[in-house]
Amino acid sequence: MRIFGAVAVALICLADAAPLESRASAAKSDALTAQGAKNLIVYVAKNGYPNSQKCNARNTAVRREWSTLKAAEKTDYINAVKCLAKKPAKTPASMAAGAKNRYDDFVAAHVNQTLSIHGTGNFLTWHRYFTWAYEQTLRNECGYKGYQPYYNWPMWSDDPRKSPALDGSATSLSGDGAFVPGRTNTCIPSPDQCGVSIPPGNGGGCVTSGPFKDWQVNLGPVAPVVAGLTPNPEFTGLGYNPRCLRRDISRAAASGWSKDTDIVSLIANSPNISTFQNTMQGDFASGFLGVHTAGHFTVGGDPGGDLFVSPADPYFFLHHAMIDRTYWTWQNQDPAKRITAVGGTITLNNMPPSRDALLTDTLNMGYVGAPEVTIQEASSTLGGLFCYVYA
Helix, strand or coil: CCCCCHHHHCCCHHHHHHHHCCHHHHHHHHHHHHHHHHHHHHHEEEHCCCCCCCCCCCCCEEEEHHCCCCEEEEEEEHHHHHHHHHECCCCCCCCCCCCHHHHHHHHHHHHHHHHHHCCCCCCCHHHHHHHHHHHHHHHHHHCCCCCCCCCCCCHHHCCCCCCCCCCCCCCCCCEEEEEECCCCCCEEEEEEEEEECCCCCCEEEEECCCCCCCCCCCCCCCCCCCCCCCCCCCCCCCCCCCCCCEECCCCHHHHCCCHHHHEEEEEHHCHHHHHHHHHHCCCHHHHHHHHHHHHCCCHHHHCCCCCCHHHHHHHHHHHHHHHHHHHHHHHHHCCHHHCCCCEEEECCCHCCCCCCCCCCCCCCCCCHHCEEEECCCCCCCCCCCCEECCC
């Protein structure tokens, strides 16, 4: 089956344009994305689409960086996110009393599965599916016309607060929190195991500007890095605990592990999926945060710095779309060998020891509203339920 010429040309133009349109700070990693897109074109031209009746050259969506969206497109996305917070939850109160709206359904699903979707063989595909399910819910239930945007870490690693996604403007996802003086460094993974120490930024308190300054966080905390939070009434973190969205935008986290050279090294120096996902998630004992954790601590605060409840900050989905873009880029360096590559076990960092993850293992989204799929079905962004590429 041939790939349709129109999309082939579009993808080639997209690939060629990416390094030129991106800021110099992301040029080399974007060049790898561009090369990967070209490799994917060749691969699809030879092998066809995985399911051409569902996904083909005529309907492939393109996900773009937040800064490249028009103001109206950003507003459309922001309004759709707010819409989710106004719709009733589908998660039963008996399972998560704190899930009060549709947005909370996503947070509850992540909380419930955190220990089986991080440091595991399904980490990349589960979060790919989770982010896609969020995108589809925005489109199908709240009228969003676009596709999930991403936050290109190296473009803003020198100062995340200058990013159009985090500058606090009306077309951002809001900015920093109010400054809270006298704070100590944040220790990761915990105060008693301070493998990585991040100095406080200029925030720490409730978000003060932008569309989400009045955003309410309902679930958690579970494993907070912010001191002084009211504990959740339930040990699971799924009880009702309403509070403001707090951030402490961290230049140290962003510039320490999210520069262009970090992304290039991750992609170019990972010969297999296990090395790629382990490097991405970091090695805290050796002082290495990795782009996944660094991306979360770029906003930090509450809930951003809590592994379990981090989706409660709308920034989460731009960050994880970039995780997925980086995974997609790595896959596309050698599509034939990497699209269905799987590695790792089914428990967090293999504790307790468990079997290897399999392509036939299923990914569950809880009450998000998406059906179970296998790791294999979520391995290609042009296969299974998916039909998208990245600019």
